[in-house]
Amino acid sequence: MKSIWKLLLVYTLVMLTALGVLILVWNNTEFTAGEVGSYSSEEFETYKKVWENLNTSVKHEQDRMRVVLIVFWSAELVIGYAFILLIYNIKIKPVKDLESFAAEIAKGNLDIKLPIRSMTPFSTFTESFDLMRDEIKASRKREMDAERAKREMVAELSHDLKTPVATIRATCEVLDLKLKKLLNETKDDDRLKAEIEGYIEKTGYIHNKAELIEQLVGNMFRATLDDMDEIEIKPEENDSRIIEDYFGSLKEYGKIILDNSIPQCLIFIDRLRMEQVIDNIVGNSYKYAGTDIHVTFCEVEAPAVEGKPVNRFLKITVRDSGPGVDEEELPLITEKFRRGKNSKEKQGYGLGLYLVKHYMEKQGGGMEYYNDNGFVMELLVKKV
Numbered sequence: 001m002k003s004i005w006k007l008l009l010v011y012t013l014v015m016l017t018a019l020g021v022l023i024l025v026w027n028n029t030e031f032t033a034g035e036v037g038s039y040s041s042e043e044f045e046t047y048k049k050v051w052e053n054l055n056t057s058v059k060h061e062q063d064r065m066r067v068v069l070i071v072f073w074s075a076e077l078v079i080g081y082a083f084i085l086l087i088y089n090i091k092i093k094p095v096k097d098l099e100s101f102a103a104e105i106a107k108g109n110l111d112i113k114l115p116i117r118s119m120t121p122f123s124t125f126t127e128s129f130d131l132m133r134d135e136i137k138a139s140r141k142r143e144m145d146a147e148r149a150k151r152e153m154v155a156e157l158s159h160d161l162k163t164p165v166a167t168i169r170a171t172c173e174v175l176d177l178k179l180k181k182l183l184n185e186t187k188d189d190d191r192l193k194a195e196i197e198g199y200i201e202k203t204g205y206i207h208n209k210a211e212l213i214e215q216l217v218g219n220m221f222r223a224t225l226d227d228m229d230e231i232e233i234k235p236e237e238n239d240s241r242i243i244e245d246y247f248g249s250l251k252e253y254g255k256i257i258l259d260n261s262i263p264q265c266l267i268f269i270d271r272l273r274m275e276q277v278i279d280n281i282v283g284n285s286y287k288y289a290g291t292d293i294h295v296t297f298c299e300v301e302a303p304a305v306e307g308k309p310v311n312r313f314l315k316i317t318v319r320d321s322g323p324g325v326d327e328e329e330l331p332l333i334t335e336k337f338r339r340g341k342n343s344k345e346k347q348g349y350g351l352g353l354y355l356v357k358h359y360m361e362k363q364g365g366g367m368e369y370y371n372d373n374g375f376v377m378e379l380l381v382k383k384v
Contacts, residue, residue: 004088011084015077022069101133110137161217163252163279165210170252172207176200233362235268237384240314242271246278247295253286254293262297266384267314273359274381280352281318281377289322289374300380313365313380324371333369 104112110133183196244262285293295318302311325333334357353369356377360367364382369375 004085004092007084007088008081011080012077015073015080019070019073022073105133105136110140161213165214165217166283167252168210169207169214172203172210175203176207179203233270233273233359235270235363235382237266238269238271240265240267240381243267243274243278243297243314243316243381246275247282250279250282253282254290256282256293256295259294259296263299263314265299265314268365268382268384269363270359273363277356277359277379280356281379284352285318285320285322285375289320291321291374294319299383312383314383316379316381318377318379319372319374321374324373324375325369327371330369330371 101112112133113130179196179200183193183200186192186196240262241264244258247256247258250256282293285291295316297317298315300313300315302313334353336351336354356379357367360379360381365380367380368378
């Protein structure tokens with residue numbers, strides 16, 4: 001749009017200059033008489049009257065011609081404006097539109113549309129360019145969907161591998177203790193001792209490989225964690241009793257005591273993400289506290305807000321009897337990759353509670369945590 005204004009300004013200046021030159025030339029043109037010869041007084045008076053009449057007629061004609069000139073100049077100015085606008089709209093504007101369209105596409109803005117002007121030589125091109133934009137947009141969407149599906153697969157695969165690998169490690173640790181006890185009780189049978197030592201070695205080998213798998217899975221999950229917001233979470237209506245099943249399936253984490261039965265109701269959760277949440281919380285308590293884990297359930301309501309419906313939640317309280325979290329570190333434990341002072345000899349990446357918070361908020365719920373003769377985690381699960 002700036003170019004057309006510049007063009008009109010230049011044209012206007014040229015026309016004003018031409019008008020100024022014409023006026024200057026016109027004002028410097030005078031009607032003069034030739035040399036006057038010897039006349040008598042009567043002849044001179046007659047000549048004078050004729051000259052005055054003639055001069056008056058010339059001045060009138062000059063004024064009329066000046067008006068005609070200004071009218072003609074104004075008409076030329078308007079016609080010039082119209083011609084410039086016509087050329088701009090037919091020839092220049094479509095090119096400018098193409099340039100702007102190409103620049104926006106290069107920036108990644110695929111929502112911009114190219115105006116299709118049927119009376120220009122570029123109408124076929126503009127239609128083709130717009131079809132190209134639609135195809136690029138569709139291709140970009142397919143690419144983003146595929147990338148999101150890949151990240152979801154990595155997150156789900158990481159979770160699916162975590163529990164069986166932890167079970168393998170725990171089983172290997174139990175077998176190692178039992179085999180070492182059996183080895184100490186075996187005194188005279190060298191062949192049996194050698195066989196038991198072989199089993200201990202193999203158990204240790206399996207344990208080490210399980211640790212390696214756990215580290216590799218953690219690295220893979222960490223590589224995709226920066227894009228967690230793009231992982232799809234689909235909360236749906238579910239029976240609240242599946243929460244008890246999740247806790248009941250975590251036998252490898254020690255003794256989990258359900259202090260009361262869960263209230264039977266419909267809750268709004270993504271089953272896979274909720275299972276990950278409970279697994280992370282119980283796994284953390286088992287790793288850092290090593291005590292029995294108590295779980296209680298109750299129903300609560302959010303504070304009433306004027307003009308908004310009251311939200312009702314199922315509150316899940318998970319409590320251990322360990323040392324808890326250092327008060328200075330307590331506000332930071334849900335940050336990504338944050339690990340406490342007592343985690344130096346423990347495996348992990350500082351992702352567990354970060355994921356818990358992320359998943360609970362995406363499901364329309366929330367979480368709270370604090371120390372109270374141990375570490376306490378409260379989950380708010382939205383009721384339907």
